[in-house]
Each structure stands twice: as structure tokens, then as C-alpha cells.
Amino acid sequence: MRAVVIIPTYNEAENVQRFLTQVRRDAPNTDILVVDDNSPDGTSQIAQKVATQLGKITVMTRSGKRGYAAASREAMLAAIADGYEIVATMDADFSHDPLVLEQLIALVNDTTALVIGSRYVVGGEITNWSRFRKLLSRWGNRYTAFCLRLKLKDCTSGFRAYSAKSLTQINVAELTADGYAFLTETAFVISRNKLGAIVEVPINYVDRAYGDSKMNTQIMRESMVLVTRWGVALRTGIGRKHLPR
Template sequence: MRAVVIVPTYDEVENIEGLLRAVRAAAPGVGILVVDDASPDGTAVRAEAVGAELGRVDVLRRPGKDGLGNAYRAGFAHALASGHDVLVTIDADFSFDPAVIPSLLAEVEAGSDVAIGSRYVTGGSTPDWPIHRRALSRYGNRYTGWVLGLPIRDATSGFRAYRRSVLEAISYETTQANGYAFMTELAFRIVATGGRITELPIEFRDRRWGTSKMSGRIIVESMGRVSWWGAREKVRRIRSGNRATMAGSPPA
């Protein structure tokens, strides 16, 4: 399988070189695609320079900062057009350990459609987080799983490996979410189409350098979309049930 690691970036010049080298050391056979949203700090320039040394590193320059979801949709399109069979997503800030990439790829090779690096399965952890942040994330994920009926513990993790066929089956390009809700939207669609998802425990650490991209607006978007998707799905099921009942009713 041809695999590529997709790294969305905005002002990650302090992290990108180390991340690219760590990915290549952990998974020498994979390609790397940096999707940069016109970082004013020169992230794309640094990525291109390191990529010229490492080889098999592409930098997709986008015209401006346009959200995580749009960055990934552009990255997916580029990677699929380039013929890759497995797409791995990872943040640039070292929150996720690149050493786990081979394990995610092994899960897909073994038959999973998606392998998720999860903070909330046995063995997963968030050691640097204060209690309030840990509670917000954990219970936010529980709420998401309950509302959407997802059989996964970490619906918002951005550390994943996707089989090409499952992304094509869910028409990823028609997704709407643009923050971390994008990860939830993908998981929701994959579960709805019967895709096989597995979770591997990971240790999630706060970024080493730079500024977090998480904001209140992103959290509000995520919870709002989850609630809307859940309500829409409930209405759909009710309507389907009513149609089935009417179809089975004897004529008057």
C-alpha cells in the first residue's frame, strides 16, 4: 500500500523540520504532504527546504488561512490524485508521536478502514492537561458518541490512518465542518456506511512550541454541529420508521 502522511500547517516553522524528520525516521517508506495555509512565519519555505533533503515531501501551498477542514479536504484530494492507498493525518505540533504511525498503518493493512490514535481507550492518556481541560474533552467525546451513536471513544482525535476506499465511499469532499468537528463528521459518515474503525491507545501531549489553534469558536462549532447531526439523524429514523409502519399497514 502506498501511504502518505498529511500535515496541515499554519505558523509551525518551529515544529515542521523536527516533525518531518521524525515522520521519516518512524516510517521511512511513506510520503509526506504538508498543506500550508500561507503561514506568514515561513513554514512552507522551511518544509520545502527540509523536503528537498529528505525526498518524497510535497508542500501544497494554499492562498490563505481557511480552516482545518478545508486544509484536509485539499490534502485528501491531492493525495488521492497522486495514487495513495492510505492517508495518515497528524498535527504538526508533536501532540501526536510519529512513532505510532507504523501501528496505525498495520491496523489498516490488517483490514480496518480507519485506525484512530485514541486518548480515551485503555492505555491512552493526556498527561499534560489540567483537570478542567481533560474533563471538557472526555465528556465532549462521550456526548458526541451518545448523540451520534458512534462506537468509538475519541471522535475528535486528528491522528488517524484512512483507507482510500472509505474516504471515497463517504464522499469526503462534501463534508461541511471546518474545525475539529471535521474529524467527527468523517467518523459519523464512516460508521453510517458500515466502515470498520479501530482505536489504538496514544499519549497526547501539548505542543512543544508555538501557539495552540484551539479556540472557543472551534469548540462551539463542534458541539453545535454534533447536536444538529444528532437531531437530523433522529428525525430521519422517525420518518423511516413511519414509512415502514405505513407500508406494513393493512388497507382500510
């Protein structure tokens, strides 16, 4: 099946060349779609140079920083329009191991809509995160799964492979989250509409060594607010109009 991996980037100049080179080497059968929000540090230009050298890499440069979710949505729609059957996503900062990418892709099929590289299933690991960040992420994920009745351990991992069919069915263009809550939102809509199995595969998530994190309190707040709002709507019907399909 034709597969592409979407790599959202913002100010990843220190990582992007090495990262794309490694993905090309470790996942030779997967095309690459970089979606950059016109990073001031020149990430787009570096990615474009690597694309010319290596081939099978497309670089989408958007105007200005408009967020992880919007960048992912735009790239997903482009990938679907291009006829890819599997659409994977991963970060550009080496937190996600390129060697695992084609393992995730291989598990997508007619009945499996989404494969998640998971930090919290047996065998999953996190390397180099502070105790505080681990606790925050772990309990954030427990809260999310509880609110949304998801049987998932890691709803917020960005290392994933989707069937293009499921992305078409959930109508990505209409999803509303801005930050990493987008990841919860896609899993929630796939699960709620029973569009196929969601499978978690253990990964070792390694904290970035280069470049700055774009995680901030606003993104965390958005996640908490949306998950709580959706959970309340699921149980009581209050605010039902805010529920994604």
C-alpha cells in the same frame, strides 16, 4: 500498500523542521504531504527546504488561513488522486508520536476503514493538559458518541489512518465542517454508511511545547452545534438535509 501522511500546518515554524525530520526517521515507508495555509511565520518555506533535503515530502501551500478541515480535504483529494491506498493524518506539534504512525497504518486493510490513535481507550494517555481541558475533551467526546451513536471513545483525535477507498466513498469534497468537527464528521459518515470497521489504538497525546494552539471557542462551538444538529436529525428527522450522507 502505498501510504502518505497528511500534516496540516499553520504557524508551526518552531516545530516543522524537527517534526518532518523525525517523521522521516520513524516512519521511513510513508510519504509526507504538508498542507500549509500560507503561514505568516514561514512554515511553508521551511517545510519546502526540508522536502528538498529529505525527499518524499510534498508541500502544498494554500492561499491564506482557510481552516483545518478545508486544508485536510484538499490534501486528501490530492492524495487519492495520486493513487495512495492509505491516507494518514497527524498534527505537526509533536502531540502525535511519529513512532506510532506506521503502527496505525499497518492496521488499515480491506475490512478496516479507519484506525484512530485514541486517548480514551484503555492504555491511552494525555500528558500536560490542564484538568479543565481534559474534562472538556473527555465529555465532548462522550456527548459526540452519544448523539451520533458512535461506539468510539475518541472521535476528535487527528492522529489517524484511513483507507483511501473509504475516503473516496465518503466523498470528502462534500463534507461541510470547518474545524476539528471535520474529524467527527469523517468517522460519522464512515460508520453511518458501514464502510468498514473503525479501530481505536491507545496513544499518549502530549501537549505542544512550542508554537500556539489554533483551538478556539468558535471551533468548539461549531463542534457542539453540528453534533447536536446531526443527533437531532438522526432521531427525529428534523433538519435531515443537514446530515452528511
